[in-house]
Amino acid sequence: MRVEFELLGHVRAFLDGAEVDLGPAQRQSVLVALLMSASPDVQMDRLAARVWEDQPPPGAAGTLRAHISRLRRTFRGALQIDRGRLGYVVHTDESAIDVVAFRDLVARARDAEDDVLAADLFGQAMTLWRGEPFAGLSGEWVERTRSALQRERHAARLDHNDVRLRLGRHTALASSLAEEVAAHPLDERLRAQYLLALFRSGSTAELLRQYEDIRVSLAEELGVDPGPALRALHQRALSGDAGVRRAVPVGFGCHLPSEVPDFVGRADEVVELTTDPPHLALISGPAGVGKSTLAISVAHRLRPRFPDGQLYVRASTSAEALETLLLQCGVVPSELPSGPSARTAMLRGRLSGRKVLIMIDDLHDAGQITDVVPGTPDCAVLITSRSLLATTPMGRRIRLKPLRERESVEMLTSLVGAGRAVTESAALRDIASACGHLPLALRIAGARLSAMPSAPLVALAERLRDHRARLDELDVGVASVRTSIGFSYRRLSEDDRTALRWLGVLSANDFTERQLSTLSGRPDVSRTLERLCDAGMIDPSGPGTGGEQEFRMHDLLGDFVREQARRIPPEVRRAGLRRLAGASADVAPRPAAGRTWFAREPFGSSAAEAVTRGRHAEAG
Incomplete structure (x- = not known):
């Protein structure tokens, strides 16, 4: 707990x-x-x-x-x-x-x-x-x-x-320092920082007023003059000493989050994104697959190519994204335009003629892109999203999948230590498999194991085999697979959430359009499946045995939707299973596996038995 x-x-x-x-x-x-x-x-x-x-x-x-x-x-x-x-x-x-x-x-x-x-x-x-x-x-x-x-x-x-x-963030800093100076009027170090920020922002008149203010305050309240550091800064600013300005880096500085130190895998994707980076690139994929980690790593590698700054915004509304980017470009809050069009124009003006990289993290509305994409080809935008953003033109698209087994084991090894990994290599591979090779799940499992250095790895591996409790195990409060998937789930429409709940009635994670249609009683679910694919909840997995397109959910998403399936009333679930049990044999892509299509207790065991003893008995 x-x-x-x-x-x-x-x-x-x-x-x-x-x-x-x-x-x-x-x-x-x-x-x-x-x-x-x-x-x-x-x-x-x-x-x-x-x-x-x-x-x-x-x-x-x-x-x-x-x-x-x-x-x-x-x-x-x-x-x-x-x-x-x-x-x-x-x-x-x-x-x-x-x-x-x-x-x-x-x-x-x-x-x-x-x-x-x-x-x-x-x-x-x-x-x-x-x-x-x-x-x-x-x-x-x-x-x-x-x-x-x-x-x-x-x-x-x-x-x-x-x-x-x-880092050269003096313009944005000057605004916040004004409030701090008011709260600490006699703090000379704070006032010196404020004077330096004002000077680098070109506010010489306000700099002189601030210096006079602290000089008078120190004399009246403490009977002393400003210290040598403050006086020296004042004199250098008066003389226009270029040394005061020299510390200002070109452009807007780096606002990227720090890289994850134990980043593993994704070598092909890193090469693709760092070789001749396009004006607009998208990294998409399901919750927890490591989109942000990859994008941040790539963005840091691209810093030398964009010397005028690297901006970062976690997607919210277009207005909030524009405000964040403008503040990172040095605009003080009092100078922010009120309307989105004016803010877009100001941002493009600030970026004009510069080589700047913008990372937009966790974008979920394609309409947000238009306002923040710069008009100059010398800038680049790197976007992460759970959605495919299929209607938005992109210079490059990368759809992330879970890690390979070798990479999963490498990540867990970095988290639990090489000694434990070698001693219990089989258990480590079992944990990686139970996590579905999903980076978020692997990181959570690794964090739990590193917090218990004397605990055998096999104990966690055994607990993760229980699908009913697996999401409980992959939760450390600040990071949770269930919470991450739930965020994507809540973004869906109610119709699409209902479709996922019906998929939770099945015990297998592979299914066809006809299975979902028959089970849910909805004659046409093709658009629903398109939206679920676009949202990163399911993926096409190729034609099945009968040639019909199959789809697949990640194992952990399957665990999640089975929890959600409990919201379907029992009598409604049983009716859906009876419809599926009464359908013709070609509903199922792999009839021989018929016994595994249906969820474990309490979901429709009688219907599952009807399938295995009825029409599909010959496949058993």
């Missing part, structure tokens, strides 16, 4: 993604005091002092025991709070606490040798903040801890600002 804690804002907790009720503020304070302790062994008197501001009332120990008892029941074993020799010992995955995750990301960003990676890590750290820490809680210890965390955040922001300035 996965537990997650959010302390950087209102105190919240989640069990397997569902928020739990933490009770009154005092109980939340107890939880915060336990989670924020530098030592896992929290003494009773120290815990009481944190909750009651060094003045615990009579009976405080009993109240604490009651709160801790309720917390144990709330988390149902996912958060263990044991009584130790001196107090309480807390056992939980520290990475599930947003404060710990924030500190880890900041530390990794500060250690990163690459500024693009550092900026990405700092950005991830900042997104964890949802407001002031422990919002709504009070007390002296809470206030002290809250202030310390806010100081950590401010220090991280300053380091992040330095990285963004080195």
Whole structure:
């Protein structure tokens, strides 16, 4: 059971993604005091002092025991709070606490040798903040801890600002720094960053006003002059020193996410996409097949060919995509046009005459492409989508399939370690097969195994053989095969979702148009199958034994739609199975396999028996 804690804002907790009720503020304070302790062994008197501001009332120990008892029941074993020799010992995955995750990301960003990676890590750290820490809680210890965390955040922001300035993102940075300067008016390092961003953006008048503002503030409130660094920057800006500007890279900088370090396979696709890259290229494929990972890797390889910048946007609405791209091009928010046509014109104007690569991740509406594709042939756009986007002209299309077995084993080996992989090579291949060689599933399985270094691989391999529980096993909270497939499923129309649910009544993942039509009672399902192919939910698999076109679902999608098939009322399922059982023998592409067409209990076992003992008995 996965537990997650959010302390950087209102105190919240989640069990397997569902928020739990933490009770009154005092109980939340107890939880915060336990989670924020530098030592896992929290003494009773120290815990009481944190909750009651060094003045615990009579009976405080009993109240604490009651709160801790309720917390144990709330988390149902996912958060263990044991009584130790001196107090309480807390056992939980520290990475599930947003404060710990924030500190880890900041530390990794500060250690990163690459500024693009550092900026990405700092950005991830900042997104964890949802407001002031422990919002709504009070007390002296809470206030002290809250202030310390806010100081950590401010220090991280300053380091992040330095990285963004080195990357040439000064125009976008100047706008956000204005708010930070207002909140920290006497911070000379912050003000120096703001002055540098203003100078590089050509706002010399505002630079001079800001310098005078901090000079007067420091003199009136602290009785000091600006420090040497701030004075030197002011003088260099006044003299037009080119050295102040020299740090600005040509173009818009790199906004791509960092590469996945253990990227494997896809050698042919990488060559195809990096050799003479077209103006518009599409990587499509089903959920979890690794489209984004491939595209990011390719985009980084193409950086030298597009020296004026590499932009990145995760597809949402056209308006949001345009805004993101314009901000990455250095447009300040106050200068953004209001209408989409004006924004498109501004983006194309910014890109004109430049060599820029744009990556659009997870596009699901072909209409979004028109607004963001640049008009200049020197730019390129790399798109990932679960859909084929069949009506959109593309210079190159790549339809990703699951990895080969060798590549799947290589990925798992990189995650679990070569020693375990060699010792239990057969179990590793079984895990790869049970994951359907789908990169997302492999990564989740690898993450689970790496978190249990002493556990035998065969244990997970055995659990993954159970199709009914396989999707439960391929879930680590932050990554889930069921969630990923569910996102694609919810994008479909209700008619198409209904068709998939009917396919879940079958136990096999191969089927024909006539099978689906007969089972669902819909005379024409050809357009439905076209839409499901376009959405990446199914694939044509060639003609069957009788020459009829067959289709195939990925094994994990088959597990998902069998879960969804439970939504079909039992009597409706049985009627569909009776229709299929009564159909002529040529409905089935492989009659000899008739016994496997129907789902396991509770889906229509009587109909399956009717097939095997009735018309199709001769095939058994």
